[in-house]
Amino acid sequence: MRSPTASCLRGPALYSRRPSSAPLRLALQHRFKSSVDDPSTSQVPRDGTRARATPSHHSAQELEPSLGNSNLLKRTPEEALATKGLVFADGHGLKGPTGKGRETRQMNLHQAVRDAMRTALTSNPKSFIFGEDVKAHGVFRCTQGLAEEFGQKRVFNTPLTEQGIAGFGIGLASVGSTAIAEIQFGDYIFPAFDQLVNEAAKQHYASGGSYPLPGGSFTVRAPVMSVGHGGLYHSQSPEGFFLGAAGLKVAVVSTPIQAKGLLLAAIRDPTPTIIFEPKVLYRAAVEQVPVDDYTLPLGPTDEVRPGTDLTVVSYGTPLYTTLRAIELLSNPPPALVQFLPEKLRPPNPAPSIQLIDLRTINPLPIGEITEAVRKTGRLVIVHEAGKSGSVGNNLAGEVGRRAFDYLEAPIGLAAGWDVPVPLAYEKFYQPDVIRVFDKLVETLSY
Amino acid sequence: MIRRARVPRSFFASLSQRNLITGPPPDLPAVHHTTSTGSPLPTPTPLPHFTPHPSLNRLMLHSMDDPRTDRPRDPRQLVYVDESQADRAARAGRMSSPLRRGAHESWWNAEQGWFNAVAKTIPTYRVLDEEGRPVKGAKLPQLTKEEALKIYKVMALIPMVDNVLYQSQRQGRISFYMQCSGEEAAVVGSAAAMRSTDEVFGQYREQAALLYRGMSLSRMMGQCFGNIDDDSSKGRMMPVHYTAPDLGFHTITSPLATQLPQAAGAAYALKTDDARQGDCVICYFGDGAASEGDFHAALNMNAVLGGPLVWFCRNNGFAISTPVIDQYAGDGIASRGPAYGIDTIRVDGNDALAVLAATREARRRAVQGKKGVLVEAMTYRVGHHSTSDDSSAYRPIEEVKEWTVVDNPISRFRAWLVTQGWWSEEEDKAMAAANKKEVLKIFNKSEKLPKPKLGEMFNDVWAVPRDGALPEVIIEQRAELGHLLKKYGEAWEPWRKELKRFVEQGEDVMDCDSGASR
Ligand SMILES: Cc1ncc(C[n+]2csc(CCOP(=O)(O)OP(=O)(O)O)c2C)c(N)n1
Ligand SMILES: [Mg+2]
Numbered sequence: 007m008r009s010p011t012a013s014c015l016r017g018p019a020l021y022s023r024r025p026s027s028a029p030l031r032l033a034l035q036h037r038f039k040s041s042v043d044d045p046s047t048s049q050v051p052r053d054g055t056r057a058r059a060t061p062s063h064h065s066a067q068e069l070e071p072s073l074g075n076s077n078l079l080k081r082t083p084e085e086a087l088a089t090k091g092l093v094f095a096d097g098h099g100l101k102g103p104t105g106k107g108r109e110t111r112q113m114n115l116h117q118a119v120r121d122a123m124r125t126a127l128t129s130n131p132k133s134f135i136f137g138e139d140v141k142a143h144g145v146f147r148c149t150q151g152l153a154e155e156f157g158q159k160r161v162f163n164t165p166l167t168e169q170g171i172a173g174f175g176i177g178l179a180s181v182g183s184t185a186i187a188e189i190q191f192g193d194y195i196f197p198a199f200d201q202l203v204n205e206a207a208k209q210h211y212a213s214g215g216s217y218p219l220p221g222g223s224f225t226v227r228a229p230v231m232s233v234g235h236g237g238l239y240h241s242q243s244p245e246g247f248f249l250g251a252a253g254l255k256v257a258v259v260s261t262p263i264q265a266k267g268l269l270l271a272a273i274r275d276p277t278p279t280i281i282f283e284p285k286v287l288y289r290a291a292v293e294q295v296p297v298d299d300y301t302l303p304l305g306p307t308d309e310v311r312p313g314t315d316l317t318v319v320s321y322g323t324p325l326y327t328t329l330r331a332i333e334l335l336s337n338p339p340p341a342l343v344q345f346l347p348e349k350l351r352p353p354n355p356a357p358s359i360q361l362i363d364l365r366t367i368n369p370l371p372i373g374e375i376t377e378a379v380r381k382t383g384r385l386v387i388v389h390e391a392g393k394s395g396s397v398g399n400n401l402a403g404e405v406g407r408r409a410f411d412y413l414e415a416p417i418g419l420a421a422g423w424d425v426p427v428p429l430a431y432e433k434f435y436q437p438d439v440i441r442v443f444d445k446l447v448e449t450l451s452y
Numbered sequence: 453m454i455r456r457a458r459v460p461r462s463f464f465a466s467l468s469q470r471n472l473i474t475g476p477p478p479d480l481p482a483v484h485h486t487t488s489t490g491s492p493l494p495t496p497t498p499l500p501h502f503t504p505h506p507s508l509n510r511l512m513l514h515s516m517d518d519p520r521t522d523r524p525r526d527p528r529q530l531v532y533v534d535e536s537q538a539d540r541a542a543r544a545g546r547m548s549s550p551l552r553r554g555a556h557e558s559w560w561n562a563e564q565g566w567f568n569a570v571a572k573t574i575p576t577y578r579v580l581d582e583e584g585r586p587v588k589g590a591k592l593p594q595l596t597k598e599e600a601l602k603i604y605k606v607m608a609l610i611p612m613v614d615n616v617l618y619q620s621q622r623q624g625r626i627s628f629y630m631q632c633s634g635e636e637a638a639v640v641g642s643a644a645a646m647r648s649t650d651e652v653f654g655q656y657r658e659q660a661a662l663l664y665r666g667m668s669l670s671r672m673m674g675q676c677f678g679n680i681d682d683d684s685s686k687g688r689m690m691p692v693h694y695t696a697p698d699l700g701f702h703t704i705t706s707p708l709a710t711q712l713p714q715a716a717g718a719a720y721a722l723k724t725d726d727a728r729q730g731d732c733v734i735c736y737f738g739d740g741a742a743s744e745g746d747f748h749a750a751l752n753m754n755a756v757l758g759g760p761l762v763w764f765c766r767n768n769g770f771a772i773s774t775p776v777i778d779q780y781a782g783d784g785i786a787s788r789g790p791a792y793g794i795d796t797i798r799v800d801g802n803d804a805l806a807v808l809a810a811t812r813e814a815r816r817r818a819v820q821g822k823k824g825v826l827v828e829a830m831t832y833r834v835g836h837h838s839t840s841d842d843s844s845a846y847r848p849i850e851e852v853k854e855w856t857v858v859d860n861p862i863s864r865f866r867a868w869l870v871t872q873g874w875w876s877e878e879e880d881k882a883m884a885a886a887n888k889k890e891v892l893k894i895f896n897k898s899e900k901l902p903k904p905k906l907g908e909m910f911n912d913v914w915a916v917p918r919d920g921a922l923p924e925v926i927i928e929q930r931a932e933l934g935h936l937l938k939k940y941g942e943a944w945e946p947w948r949k950e951l952k953r954f955v956e957q958g959e960d961v962m963d964c965d966s967g968a969s970r
Contacts, residue, residue, distance in 0.1 A: 069944070069945055070946050141774075143845060170743070194706075237693075238688065239705065341944065394925065423910070423929045428908075428909050431688070433950045434950070444939070
């Protein structure tokens with residue numbers, strides 16, 4: 007669905023649609039320019055001098071407000087209950103079993119995760135939650151109070167071994183139990199890599215579809231991405247390593263509503279699933295979350311914002327960054343106007359930008375993104391992980407192949423650099439608001 | 453169903469004639485698992501006309517006895533199999549019998565000899581009691597006044613450093629910190645037993661060992677601030693992730709237990725390097741890290757392949773919030789040493805002298821036998837796990853207080869120094885005041901220093917020789933950032949602000965048109 011204003015805001019010259027009858031000529035024109043992300047196309051003065059820049063009248067805080075203020079978050083029960091794809095487990099829909107509607111409560115992301123796990127423990131006596139330090143409350147407080155409420159047989163500390171935790175979970179699921187494992191940090195998931203990629207992902211295939219036994223399910227949760235000062239081992243985005251693991255679903259949540267709905271979907275999905283939770287959002291992201299047992303579908307993407315000139319795809323923390331960049335582009339502060347080509351500057355209408363939350367990264371929802379890009383003709387992907395072996399490159403390759411005739415600009419990728427995440431330099435490692443802004447402008451003005 | 457091959461009756465008859473430890477029975481059918489012709493072997497195995505060999509009989513009656521000495525064993529006594537790497541190799545040649553294949557020296561036993569520990573309890577070695585008095589029968593390690601004071605001074609300095617850095621994190625001046633509080637004797641005592649040419653692989657709570665080996669405070673604080681003094685990782689790593697190759701101190705990384713197999717590799721290199729005979733590796737790790745697969749892999753590799761190595765476990769009771777009761781069910785970490793055939797000792801980790809003596813002996817055995825030796829130091833993590841942790845959620849504050857008062861490693865060692873006549877209260881007060889001044893001075897200086905050049909973000913990713921070409925991806929991405937900085941570095945306030953913190957304020961990266969500037 008498009009917002010009513012979106013289409014009338016389009017600048018006719020810049021965004022003229024390619025006539026579908028003559029794709030070939032245009033395709034040829036673009037053939038040699040279509041790189042995923044060619045830095046030489048960035049809008050830099052050719053003489054190499056620094057742009058004469060007007061210092062900003064806005065403070066850094068105003069330009070990059072905290073994530074909690076983002077419009078991604080749903081602040082009213084009505085908005086929360088209108089979330090697309092929401093399915094209540096009791097089957098009574100939005101009216102609820104009493105007919106009086108559904109309740110929501112304000113939660114941050116770790117509370118929403120806890121709420122999902124509490125729901126799972128309540129609804130299924132054969133479910134278990136375990137991992138390092140989960141008994142006390144988990145290092146991000148996702149399991150606060152669960153051991154007291156459900157007993158230490160069902161919510162327990164494990165010895166400190168990620169390969170052990172993953173294998174243990176596979177075993178629990180094998181005989182029909184529901185295993186919900188926590189890997190304390192995504193950065194420490196690698197000891198479990200063998201169990202996850204060689205065992206969990208392949209178990210169903212290798213056993214001719216017979217394992218796990220009915221009812222068995224294995225879900226791994228792990229915090230990922232940066233908090234701004236984590237460095238090499240507390241800021242990584244390891245999702246790219248799992249792209250080749252056919253049989254292992256991987257999703258990244260970006261809001262409390264998703265955290266609960268996708269986690270519950272994963273817990274009830276017989277396919278082993280990793281849910282990555284961006285750790286900076288645990289406390290920063292607060293919204294109204296439905297109190298009852300509900301799921302959101304694993305697989306489909308979520309359109310955060312409709313648009314017709316450019317499709318932007320992201321997931322997790324950078325979704326917030328990207329939305330902020332789009333807002334700046336729609337309503338540029340004085341300091342940024344100078345970087346906009348004439349057509350993107352006020353009083354010309356702001357570009358209409360579609361923002362898609364990818365949510366599931368394995369398997370990649372290639373069809374949906376391709377469809378979107380066929381409509382807008384332009385694609386920018388944003389993630390924190392480095393480019394090599396990334397979601398962005400996989401997506402760009404697949405969508406580029408399928409939507410080649412429709413592309414009006416090279417597919418842009420704003421991502422971390424291909425270096426370990428360096429502590430003191432994190433601000434310049436991340437694709438932050440201005441880097442995303444630049445990539446959007448570059449792709450729109452191509 | 454697998455049916456057992458019929459064993460000729462003559463075999464059982466021959467058993468009574470045979471010596472206790474022999475090769476395989478000569479007339480045992482070659483194929484064990486056939487879909488057999490005859491009736492299955494009766495189970496359990498009654499042996500008709502069986503007269504036990506006298507020696508066998510004796511062993512069955514006294515299965516706890518040492519089969520080689522015939523002496524009944526004291527159940528409290530620990531077992532020690534005196535074996536070097538060379539003995540191990542020799543053993544390979546004696547593996548003709550099923551008893552010796554894959555075992556030390558076993559014996560046939562008709563009783564089911566179940567066991568789950570190698571000794572009833574593993575004792576904890578100590579030299580000083582909680583008040584710093586030598587315990588009965590203790591042999592004090594040889595120690596000059598100078599050596600003793602060096603140990604004490606580091607033990608007394610580290611809480612000062614920890615305190616200042618810990619508090620500074622609370623105030624948001626550094627990003628993270630981990631204290632060594634409560635474990636000063638374990639870390640410094642062991643560090644003092646090693647030599648300056650030895651290699652150290654740490655976990656992260658061993659900053660005191662680094663200080664003992666001569667790390668300067670400004671280097672240490674430089675690392676914690678990630679400023680231009682940070683020669684450890686040039687601002688790339690979190691605080692306490694030190695590197696000091698000049699002090700033989702290998703890089704601290706956060707993933708747990710990864711240092712253990714690496715230490716085994718380093719020890720093997722020392723063993724095979726003529727120029728490094730007499731050198732040794734020490735590898736520190738926690739009670740939690742010992743649950744990782746890497747721990748088991750490492751001890752086994754070291755035991756099989758050899759190499760002088762002191763495995764030093766700081767058993768401080770916790771892995772973040774996880775108490776040891778949730779971590780292992782066996783007798784601590786020490787009980788695992790014998791499983792790998794590794795000489796092992798458990799020591800009172802709050803007794804600096806005991807740690808020193810035990811680690812010295814461990815080092816001696818390691819170097820002499822070119823093998824691994826395990827030391828488990830029993831101590832207590834007095835501080836929170838890190839600045840991200842609040843331990844009051846999982847342990848009573850009284851417990852912590854008790855440890856600091858009743859069993860304080862620093863005051864214990866100090867009390868002994870005083871009774872030796874080597875240290876006095878006045879000297880202590882003067883030192884504490886001087887330490888405080890020095891630590892704060894360096895802290896304040898360090899805080900004002902800028903971060904390294906922004907371009908350091910892209911350096912050292914690939915180990916490129918001086919004149920070698922950088923990978924394209926680095927050149928390209930560095931240039932991309934350079935272009936962006938030129939464009940927005942002044943206009944975009946969040947960048948303008950952040951760039952000021954770096955030496956050259958990012959100009960080094962903006963110089964990107966020449967391509968690969970390093
Ligand atoms: C592979 C891995 N898993 C988890 C963590 C998170 N973590 C950091 S320290 C720690 C506890 C370690 O406890 P222990 O080994 O006993 O050392 P201590 O902190 O007590 O000195 C955990 C779980 C990690 N750093 N690496
Ligand atoms: Mg510990």
